[in-house]
Amino acid sequence: MxxxxxxxxxxxxxxxxxxxxxxxxxxxxxxxxxxxxxxxxxxxxxxxxxxxxxxxxxxxxxxxxxxxxxxxxxxxxxxxxxxxxxxxxxxxxxxxxxxxxxxSSTPPVELTWALLLGLARGIVDEATALRDGGPWQSTLGADLHGRRLGLLGLGKIGSRVARVGLAFGMEVMAWSRNLTGERADEVGVTLAASKEQLLESSDFVSVHLALSDRTRGLVGASELSLMRPGSYLVNTSRAAIVDQDALIAALRAGAIAGAGVDVFDIEPLPADHPMRSTPRLLATPHLGYVxxxxxxxxxxxxxxxxxxxxxxxxxxxxx
CATH class of the missing domain: 3.40.50.720 (NAD(P)-binding Rossmann-like Domain)
Structure with a gap:
């Protein structure tokens, strides 16, 4: 048999x-x-x-x-x-x-930039408006060149995201608990003095950490409150690293300009899940490795x- x-x-x-x-x-x-x-x-x-x-x-x-x-x-x-x-x-x-x-770590690196660029240039809103007969140009794109990209994590994926940011002419800063100045220099990025400094000073923040007891809830309501009103957060790593309820609240309040998310506390997302209707959110159904x-x-x-x-x-x- x-x-x-x-x-x-x-x-x-x-x-x-x-x-x-x-x-x-x-x-x-x-x-x-x-x-x-x-x-x-x-x-x-x-x-x-x-x-x-x-x-x-x-x-x-x-x-x-x-x-x-x-x-x-x-x-x-x-x-x-x-x-x-x-x-x-x-x-x-x-x-x-x-x-x-x-x-391969290549697909999540590429998706990170798809989300970041989609947010920065309002791709979904503009494409939807074009197809539906909406306004011709309704968003004002956020520039990447000369802006700061803050990376939470500079491992295999984070370092590759950093190199793309540098190619766009961005200033790239990184932080994690174990990140050293030598490693940051090797990638060509600035080592942040603290997580708080990175969040306060970055125009775009992208999460590239493994989930552990030390990283679970690493970005919560207090951390999101440090970010600039015009800044963006991208998470293609693990949902539990960013407090999902705190992120929804920040987006609904307009505390940050937007977020790109590929990972969720519950997958697949239930039809009535608030992440499906949260404003300023560009969300994909965990496509990072797909x-x-x-x-x-x-x-x-x-x-x-x-x-x-x-x-x-x-x-x-x-x-």
Missing amino acids: KLRCAVLDDFQSVATTITDWSSVTDEVEVVCFGEHFASEDELVTALRDFDIVVTLRERVFFPAALIGRLPQLKLLIASGMRNSAIDFAAAERHGVTVCGTAS SRANYETYYGQAVEDIRAYLDGAPVRRLG
Whole structure:
């Protein structure tokens, strides 16, 4: 009898066509789910008969309680090589092998600039007005050249965002708790003396930090109040780094000029979620990692992970 493999959140219906699964299909039946299962009970109902699960990034949480309710699960594959949504200790206790895949930082860098430029030049409002017969030019674009880009985080993604900012002729400043002057000099940016200085002095602020106990809620109401009324915030990192309610309040009050957000406390967003109707917000449905090249890697290496597991030699193990 074949093993059964569930592919979760295949929203674009590309999982089985963007790569070749033929190396495993003689032994594995692959079933793709295009709808998101929001609750643990829904996941258990959908996955109880599957031996293998492929999940994207950290969208679906696999806590101990869920893993314990999936006794048939043998192999869990997550895209990327770091995942905070999986209880690795519980997986080990229940004999579940967890594997990952490579993931490129290029797509989130590009999306960060798509959001930043979209905000600065009012792209959505202007394009909508043009299509709907609205006013011919209604916004006054914010210039990038000569303005300050403040980066919370200067790691693999933040440093690449910085280099694009420098190419636009922006002054780039960065801060994180562990950022050194040597690292800032290496990238060609200014090291901020503090988080507060960066927020107070930047025209554009972009978040590029990993989520941890130290970064959760790093930007809250008090931090947003430090930003200039004409400044913009972009978050393509993790939703919990920026207090979502505080951001909604700041946007509704016009305390900042706008925000570009790709990550949310609840994903997918419920139809009545306030982020869907917040003014001055350019929001995208967590597209940071969603690109053809990344999906080719995710699903291509997921197939490799399955093949290696079937051969008794799992690769890219996580935990």
